Amino acid sequence: NAGVMQNPRHLVRRRGQEARLRCSPMKGHSHVYWYRQLPEEGLKFMVYLQKENIIDESGMPKERFSAEFPKEGPSILRIQQVVRGDSAAYFCASSPLIKGTTYEQYFGPGTRLTVT
């Protein structure tokens, strides 16, 4: 059973460009979470999605950031007009989230975004 897959693993963008980060959840998982890890800081929640629905985006910056999880294909985290402060490791996690039994989240290897 393949784990959570993320690509690209490394992404370099110049200031003002767009960054697209992709996440494929584990087989059988329909819940996806995105987290950001800034240098020397802990993991911070950004957004929680189910297929075609954003459930909780309370951790997303109000501007330039968006996320989707379409019916078909991977979840996408999109950052428009990137700035140096966006440089970080972005992790995706997936969960089967069966209410009453299973809530654990499994993480992918992350995408390391560098803005030059």
Next chain:
Amino acid sequence: QKEVEQDPGPLSVPEGAIVSLNCTYSNSAFQYFMWYRQYSRKGPELLMYTYSSGNKEDGRFTAQVDKSSKYISLFIRDSQPSDSATYLCAIGEYGNKLVFGAGTILRVKS
């Protein structure tokens, strides 16, 4: 006050020692508790998870939760150099986001 407090360390122990890692939390609505291990420049790896107070054991690892004190622990027995990593506690409400501690850096010396 942070929702989840974790001593960042670093914690340095000799091989074979028992390691104790701890977190405290402030929100009594939190209902499930996880420990992750993260090697440098890798994704967090789920080690243990529990949804209730008490102890849960898996091999050399024991997770302990005390909801009345809002205190969780991870114990590692017979620590090995390969256990050297950052250990993250993560706490959440059912079906919701995880709130992470800052992570404790563990170094096991051979």
